[in-house]
Amino acid sequence: xxxxxxxxxxxxxxxxxxxxxxxxxxxxxxxxxxxxxxxxxxxxxxxxxxxxxxxxxxxxxxxxxxxxxxxxxxxxxxxxxxxxxxxxxxxxxxxxxxxxxxxxxxxxxxxxxxxxxxxxxxxxxxxxxxxxxxxxxxxxxxxxxxxxxxxxxxxxxxxxxxxxxxxxxxxxxxxxxxxxxxxxxxxxxxxxxxxxxxxxxxxxxxxxxxxxxxxxxxxxxxxxxxxxxxxxxxxxxxxxxxxxxxxxxxx
Amino acid sequence: xxxxxxxxxxxxxxxxxxxxxxxxxxxxxxxxxxxxxxxxxxxxxxxxxxxxxxxxxxxxxxxxxxxxxxxxxxxxxxxxxxxxxxxxxxxxxxxxxxxxxxxxxxxxxxxxxxxxxxxxxxxxxxxxxxxxxxxxxxxxxxxxxxxxxxxxxxxxxxxxxxxxxxxxxxxxxxxxxxxxxxxxxxxxxxxxxxxxxxxxxxxxxxxxxxxxxxxxxxxxxxxx
Numbered sequence: 140x141x142x143x144x145x146x147x148x149x150x151x152x153x154x155x156x157x158x159x160x161x162x163x164x165x166x167x168x169x170x171x172x173x174x175x176x177x178x179x180x181x182x183x184x185x186x187x188x189x190x191x192x193x194x195x196x197x198x199x200x201x202x203x204x205x206x207x208x209x210x211x212x213x214x215x216x217x218x219x220x221x222x223x224x225x226x227x228x229x230x231x232x233x234x235x236x237x238x239x240x241x242x243x244x245x246x247x248x249x250x251x252x253x254x255x256x257x258x259x260x261x262x263x264x265x266x267x268x269x270x271x272x273x274x275x276x277x278x279x280x281x282x283x284x285x286x287x288x289x290x291x292x293x294x295x296x297x298x299x300x301x302x303x304x305x306x307x308x309x310x311x312x313x314x315x316x317x318x319x320x321x322x323x324x325x326x327x328x329x330x331x332x333x334x335x336x337x338x339x340x341x342x343x344x345x346x347x348x349x350x351x352x353x354x355x356x357x358x359x360x361x362x363x364x365x366x367x368x369x370x371x372x373x374x375x376x377x378x379x380x381x382x383x384x385x386x387x388x389x390x
Numbered sequence: 391x392x393x394x395x396x397x398x399x400x401x402x403x404x405x406x407x408x409x410x411x412x413x414x415x416x417x418x419x420x421x422x423x424x425x426x427x428x429x430x431x432x433x434x435x436x437x438x439x440x441x442x443x444x445x446x447x448x449x450x451x452x453x454x455x456x457x458x459x460x461x462x463x464x465x466x467x468x469x470x471x472x473x474x475x476x477x478x479x480x481x482x483x484x485x486x487x488x489x490x491x492x493x494x495x496x497x498x499x500x501x502x503x504x505x506x507x508x509x510x511x512x513x514x515x516x517x518x519x520x521x522x523x524x525x526x527x528x529x530x531x532x533x534x535x536x537x538x539x540x541x542x543x544x545x546x547x548x549x550x551x552x553x554x555x556x557x558x559x560x561x562x563x564x565x566x567x568x569x570x571x572x573x574x575x576x577x578x579x580x581x582x583x584x585x586x587x588x589x590x591x592x593x594x595x596x597x598x599x600x601x602x603x604x605x606x607x608x609x610x611x612x613x614x
Contacts, residue, residue, distance in 0.1 A: 223607075278561035285557055289549045298611045299545045302604055303558065306541055309600065310562050313593060317565035321572060 150229040152369045153378050163362035166355040173352035180345030188342075194258045199346060201251035203353040204244045205269075208276060209311070211241030211357060215283070216308040219301025229365075231297035232372065234304065235287060236364035240357060242280035249273055268318040275314050279307045293372065397482050398490045405494030408467075416498040419460030423503060426452045427510055438515075445514050446524050446574045449507050450567055453528065454535065457563075458556045460499045461539040464491060465609070469547050474609055484606035492540045492602065500532035523577030527570035530590040537601035538562050544608035566593060 148154055181199035188195040215237040222230035252270055253263045264270070283300055290296035338346070373379045409416045430448045431441055468474045468491075477487045507528055511521035542558040573586035 275561050275564055278557075282558045282561060285554055286545060289546070289554055295611060295614065299608065302541070302608050302611070303545060306538070306562065306604055309596070310565070313565045313596075317568040317589075321568045 150227045152228060152232075152373050153376075155229055156366060156369050159362040159366055163359050163366070166359040166362070170352050170355035170359055173348045173355065177345045177348030177352050180348060181342075185342045185345055186339075191259060194255065195342075197251050197255045199349045201248060201255055202346060203350045204251065205248040205273065206350065207353050207357060208241060208245035208248050208273065210354075211237050211244060212276065212280070212304070212308065212311070215241060216301075216304040219297070219304045223298055223301040223305075228294075228372065229369075231294070231301070232365050232368045233361065234301060235293075235297055236361055236368055238280055238283050238287065238300075240360055240364070242277060242284065244353075244357075245273060245277040245280055249277065268321060271318045271321070272315050275318075276311070279310075283307070394482065394486055398486055401487050401490035402494050405491055406497060409494065409498040415463050416460070419456045419499060420502055420506065422459055423452055423456040424506060424510075426455065441514065442516065445511070445516055446520055446578075447571060449510060449524065450527075450531075450570055450574075453503055453507070453532065454560065454563060454567060455556075456503065457499070457532070457535040457539055458559050461495070461536070461543050461559070462555060464495050464540060464543055465547050469612075475613055478610060478613060484609065485602045488540065488544075488605045488609065489602040492536050492605070495540070496533050496536045500528075500536060503532060504528045517578060519577045519580070520574060523574045523583055526583075526587060527573050527590060530587065530594050531566045531570050534566050534590075534594050534597045535559075535563055537597040537605075540605045541601055541608055544605045544612065547609075547612055566590065569593070 149158075177199060182196055185196070187193050215234045218230045218237065219234035221227055222234060249270070252273070256265060256270075257263050283303055286303055287296050287300050290299065370379055370383075427448060430444065434440060434444070465474060468477075478484055480487070504525055508521065508525055511524055516524070539559050542555055542562070546555050546558065569586045569589050573583040573590070576583045576586065
């Protein structure tokens with residue numbers, strides 16, 4: 140299939156290796172700034188909730204990580220699909236490197252949700268729709284990681300994983316609606332209603348900062364992983380040897 | 391077109407014949423199914439009221455587990471003796487050949503499973519409407535299990551360890567379980583179940599259209 144030339148250049152591991160250092164650093168800096176702003180706004184400036192008191196403040200970790208858990212899965216599946224169709228090595232690496240980060244976000248969302256649930260619902264865990272679908276999402280991530288580690292050949296692993304991720308992404312809406320019907324205790328969405336959010340502005344702005352901080356955190360850590368994966372993938376090429384100061388034949 | 395239909399039925403007949411010649415391979419998962427169902431009354435005691443509540447759920451969960459076990463063999467012998475490679479080299483679409491194999495798997499596994507569940511339902515004296523709902527959901531659900539399972543089997547074929555297969559299949563099949571159990575619960579208390587049935591049918595149609603393509607792609611990757 141046709142691809143413009145600049146995209147090929149962008150996808151070349153050596154070029155991307157050089158570029159990603161810069162992106163990763165800037166994303167990291169923005170992440171730290173947003174994180175501090177978001178935390179200060181969320182923990183200090185935002186007023187206590189009239190129903191939930193101060194315990195709602197865990198939302199500033201819980202909501203962004205829950206969003207990221209889905210977002211990273213999307214990135215993983217789309218990058219995997221790109222790798223599958225155009226055989227771009229970089230896309231395969233991105234998909235592969237996203238999985239542990241996404242699984243961590245999912246785990247974080249589950250843990251914070253559980254901690255939030257204890258004072259609000261009275262139990263650590265309820266079989267609520269969104270908790271359950273988040274748990275299934277974690278299983279999907281773990282399955283993907285397990286499949287990746289079962290192969291010796293990275294290219295084959297990446298392509299097999301891409302199919303699994305794509306099957307998963309078709310399945311995610313079905314899982315979502317099935318558990319939604321099955322039982323629901325979770326509060327309804329408060330931010331997706333774009334016309335008039337039912338969350339107060341003073342609580343919303345720190346949340347948006349935190350969302351942005353999580354996004355940039357993902358970009359930054361993803362690129363660090365991608366860079367090391369590129370080095371492993373390309374360890375036999377001359378530019379990597381040159382970069383690492385390894386002479387030919389001598390480690 | 392008729393050529394394609396022809397080749398579909400040739401593969402189907404071949405697989406069915408292979409299954410009946412090698413009876414242990416398709417009887418064992420069914421035996422597993424029956425034995426696990428028998429385990430539950432032994433574990434929970436013969437309190438029939440409690441068992442009646444649990445039975446349809448037990449049957450469904452056991453069906454899921456038995457499917458994972460039975461699916462292991464769907465491509466194995468063909469993979470080992472090189473038939474799959476010949477399939478990919480043939481001029482017929484691999485998707486078509488794979489669909490025939492999946493259908494054959496469902497006939498040798500899904501159909502007997504539904505019959506056994508019907509029988510178990512009667513033996514354990516479930517109410518009639520529950521048995522009907524159980525059979526409808528199994529009839530719609532087991533093909534989905536075969537179809538989704540085929541993708542993951544194709545991905546893991548030739549790898550060591552059957553645990554990986556169940557790790558991959560079970561999360562993907564949870565919606566089927568949820569909708570089926572909702573339908574069965576509604577049927578038991580006399581509520582209409584058409585909404586869940588439509589959903590299951592929709593999932594089945596989606597799986598029928600996409601799963602063979604994904605399975606074929608997965609097989610090609612494993613062979614490359």
